Amino acid sequence: MKELKCPKCGNVFQVDEADYASIVSQVKNAEFDAEVSRRLSELHERHKAEQELATAKTEQSFLTQLNKKQLELGAKDAEIERLKSQLQSIEAEKKSELTSALAKKDQEIAQLNVTIAQNDSKLQLALMEERSKAQQTVQQKESEISSLRSAVELEKKEAKIHEAALIKQHEEQQRMMKEQVDYYKDLKTKMSTKMVGETLEQHCSIEFEQYIRPMMPDAYFAKDNDAADGSKGDFIFRDFEDDTEYISIMFEMKNEMDTTASKHKNDDFLKKLDEDRRKKGCEFAVLVSLLEADNDLYNNGIVNKSHLYPKMYVIRPQFFVPFINLLVQTSKKTLEYKKQLILAQSKEVDVTNFENQLEEFKDRFGKNFRLASEKFRTAIDEIDKTIDHLQKVRKALVGSEDNLRLANDKTEALTIRKLTYKNPTMKAKFEEARKVSEAIEIENLSDNANDPLEAERVEKE
Numbered sequence: 001m002k003e004l005k006c007p008k009c010g011n012v013f014q015v016d017e018a019d020y021a022s023i024v025s026q027v028k029n030a031e032f033d034a035e036v037s038r039r040l041s042e043l044h045e046r047h048k049a050e051q052e053l054a055t056a057k058t059e060q061s062f063l064t065q066l067n068k069k070q071l072e073l074g075a076k077d078a079e080i081e082r083l084k085s086q087l088q089s090i091e092a093e094k095k096s097e098l099t100s101a102l103a104k105k106d107q108e109i110a111q112l113n114v115t116i117a118q119n120d121s122k123l124q125l126a127l128m129e130e131r132s133k134a135q136q137t138v139q140q141k142e143s144e145i146s147s148l149r150s151a152v153e154l155e156k157k158e159a160k161i162h163e164a165a166l167i168k169q170h171e172e173q174q175r176m177m178k179e180q181v182d183y184y185k186d187l188k189t190k191m192s193t194k195m196v197g198e199t200l201e202q203h204c205s206i207e208f209e210q211y212i213r214p215m216m217p218d219a220y221f222a223k224d225n226d227a228a229d230g231s232k233g234d235f236i237f238r239d240f241e242d243d244t245e246y247i248s249i250m251f252e253m254k255n256e257m258d259t260t261a262s263k264h265k266n267d268d269f270l271k272k273l274d275e276d277r278r279k280k281g282c283e284f285a286v287l288v289s290l291l292e293a294d295n296d297l298y299n300n301g302i303v304n305k306s307h308l309y310p311k312m313y314v315i316r317p318q319f320f321v322p323f324i325n326l327l328v329q330t331s332k333k334t335l336e337y338k339k340q341l342i343l344a345q346s347k348e349v350d351v352t353n354f355e356n357q358l359e360e361f362k363d364r365f366g367k368n369f370r371l372a373s374e375k376f377r378t379a380i381d382e383i384d385k386t387i388d389h390l391q392k393v394r395k396a397l398v399g400s401e402d403n404l405r406l407a408n409d410k411t412e413a414l415t416i417r418k419l420t421y422k423n424p425t426m427k428a429k430f431e432e433a434r435k436v437s438e439a440i441e442i443e444n445l446s447d448n449a450n451d452p453l454e455a456e457r458v459e460k461e
Contacts (some may be wrong), residue, residue, distance in 0.1 A: 040138075043130055051123040058116045065112070069105050076101075153433060200253040201234055204288055204320050208237075211321045216328070224250075224280065236280060239328065244339055247331035249324070250282040255290040266291050266298065266314050267305075274309040284327060287314045301387040302380055319383075326379055333375075337368060 076098070201223070208221050220238040235251040252273045254264070266289050277285040292298055302319055305312035315323050 047123075047127045047130060051120075051127070054119055054123060055116075058112075058119060062109075062112050062116070066109070149429065149433065152429065200255045200288070200290065200317065203317060204235065204251070204253060207317075207321050208324070212324055224276070226280075236282060237324065238282075241332075241335055242339070244335065246335040247284075247328055248282040249284040249286055249327065250277040250280055251286050251288060252276070253288045264291055267308075270305060270309055270312060270314075274312060277311075283331075284311045284313070285309065286323065287312075288317055288320055289314055290317065300391065301384040304380070322383070326383070330375070330379070334368065337364075 205221075212219070212221070216239055218240065220240075221235060224234065224236050234253045237247075237249040237251065238245055239247050250273065252269060254266070254269055266287060269287060269289075273285045273287055276282075289298070297303060298314060298316060302323060303314040305314055313323070
């Protein structure tokens with residue numbers, strides 16, 4: 001809350017920020033100065049008219065009374081002339097009375113002149129008093145304008161400090177984002193160099209030993225070095241429970257340098273991978289690929305190629321460990337049925353009931369397999385949704401960077417000229433403030449020039 005003093009009654013009252021801002025806007029408006037000048041002019045004209053009216057009324061009253069007295073004197077003279085013959089005896093008395101009447105009238109005229117003079121003096125005093133009040137009001141408004149100018153200067157300084165803080169914050173954010181971009185660029189470069197050929201195999205092997213081996217210490221994971229059939233994959237993964245194999249995966253790793261002239265596609269290697277899977281008796285075939293780096297189909301998650309080759313999948317290296325866990329969890333759900341199948345094959349069963357039991361088992365196994373496949377598809381869909389969410393987060397971060405860049409551009413494009421465009425009042429205020437600031441700088445320079453010590457200090461700086 002701020003306090004304001006009424007220039008007329010002298011009362012002090014409080015106003016809130018909204019009312020104070022409204023008063024400030026009125027003071028800043030150029031129409032205020034015009035309104036003050038107009039009111040002063042009207043006041044002067046009103047006082048002048050009142051003075052002239054009072055003078056005219058006094059003069060008219062005087063003339064009326066004078067004419068009345070003159071008429072009375074004329075009547076007296078006529079009476080005197082008419083009765084002159086009859087009043088010869090009392091002429092001296094009448095002359096005395098006439099002289100006394102004239103003296104009285106002269107006295108009344110003198111009093112009227114004094115009254116006129118007094119009224120004129122009162123009008124002059126009233127006019128001077130009103131002028132003094134108007135001058136006081138103008139001085140008070142000038143003082144308020146000066147204080148408002150100081151407030152504007154303070155707000156400008158605060159705005160500059162805030163702007164500098166925003167710029168510094170934005171620069172810091174830009175620096176951090178640039179560091180992140182540089183980090184990911186360096187990482188991409190390293191990955192593109194690191195994961196060429198067998199290095200990608202080494203990467204997957206390290207990932208397996210680091211994340212999968214502690215959970216499945218007895219699992220088989222090794223390079224496929226058996227080329228007796230004329231071909232071999234990169235890695236074979238197998239795991240057992242109670243001496244029963246419940247999962248087996250044939251892995252193939254593919255990558256190429258960015259500078260390679262002839263670019264391969266992932267589909268080029270699926271046929272050979274399917275042949276390797278069949279020859280080595282693996283259930284699943286997985287192509288771990290960095291090929292087609294710009295293809296969103298492969299960048300957004302796990303790609304199912306089962307419509308081309310049975311149980312065929314293409315993944316990026318970052319999905320190597322999660323996909324193994326997914327297949328392991330899915331395959332473990334069918335382990336019990338595999339055990340039952342092996343047990344049924346190892347026992348002697350009744351020939352009569354064997355066919356019915358086998359059909360019942362096939363139905364149950366098929367039902368459970370369908371359920372497992374549906375859950376597997378659901379898990380794949382959830383992974384795809386997670387990847388989509390991560391992509392949206394990435395886009396949001398990129399959009400945030402763009403917004404920060406646009407905000408920085410707008411801040412850099414912000415000038416006093418644009419702020420005062422189509423606002424002559426603020427333009428005039430800024431021009432006046434600039435002139436005052438230049439005058440203060442010139443004065444300071446002049447004072448420093450006269451002060452040898454200050455001049456020496458400035459020269460050293």
